[in-house]
Amino acid sequence: MAGVNSCIKYSMFIFNFLFWICGTVILGIAIWLRVSKHGKEIITSGPSGSDPLLAVNLLIAVGAIIMVLGFLGCCGAVKESRCMLLLFFIGLLLILLLQLAAGILGATVKPGINRVLNETLYENANLLSETSNTAKEFQEAMISFQKEFECCGLINGPSDWGNNFQQASESCECTPNTSKSSCISYQGKNVYKQTCVSFIQELVQKNIIIVIGIAFGLAIIEVLGLVFSMVLYCQIGSK
Incomplete structure (x- = not known):
């Protein structure tokens, strides 16, 4: 029976370890902003018309999800656990589908947003x-x-x-x-x-291009993660 490719296994581990670290940093900063005195001063210094805690709570959720996915990917690669790899694959696929849905929704409502902004x-x-x-x-x-x-x-x-x-x-x-x-x-x-x-219109256009570029880069990384996890999943099953 074919064995597990060590290169894919450890590449998967390193990728998800960095993924987990990013999630930990995001979660740590978000929690500090949420509970510490200095953090609350920072988030309440923004525009009075917005809810600063909403953004912080969103960061906490994002950080927690990234941490869980990173943990599943790391453990799934090291322990050669098909269950963990499958959960990682499903979680990452859902995130990719949500990004795609958000992109389609953004493209659909963009004319309406521009009209409201101009008005x-x-x-x-x-x-x-x-x-x-x-x-x-x-x-x-x-x-x-x-x-x-x-x-x-x-x-x-x-x-x-x-x-x-x-x-x-x-x-x-x-x-x-x-x-x-x-x-x-x-x-x-x-x-x-x-x-x-x-000036505002130029600024919006530039930021949209940056956001699209970041989203496209993340999508490529996520697709690579999906491919590596599924290849490793199949190789473990064929051992």
């Missing part, structure tokens, strides 16, 4: 020229955003500010290091040509 940004552009308390809060946030990301106005550039332009002009003004092609003249001031909505 929200166009509505907020009107707040720049208003004088209400709600508008002032948004204007303060926009001034900080313009300073940091070197853009001016939301949709139509500096004209979005209307009569409020003077109070935001400093955040719109180009720095001495900014190229002339990136600036335009408005009400006697040299301001950024790029609107903040175009």
Whole structure:
């Protein structure tokens, strides 16, 4: 009867040992953020409109799942246990299928997300020229955003500010290091040509490409894990 390939066996062990370590690190950091005083200060310093504990709980779940899968893969390879290898294969396959479903769902709802994002940004552009308390809060946030990301106005550039332009002009003004092609003249001031909505759209597009790249890389690793585990499973059965 054919024996178990040592190269596949120990490659499977090393792969899953690193997998288990990653899960342990994720779980440890998530638990520290959840229970420690300093960790709670970090997660509660984010935007008030979001629930920071939801992300931490998700990290705990992800870390625990990765740890369990890594343990099953390591023990299944070393002990040559078909049961553990089969559980590892099923778990990894479910994760891969969930990733695929999430990708399909993301591609399906992407046009709707873009539409909602554009509608929200166009509505907020009107707040720049208003004088209400709600508008002032948004204007303060926009001034900080313009300073940091070197853009001016939301949709139509500096004209979005209307009569409020003077109070935001400093955040719109180009720095001495900014190229002339990136600036335009408005009400006697040299301001950024790029609107903040175009910057946000570029940022979203870049992040989507990064997320797709990471997901694709993970999918390749997961497929290799599935192949190695099934090959090892078959070899153990044929001993």
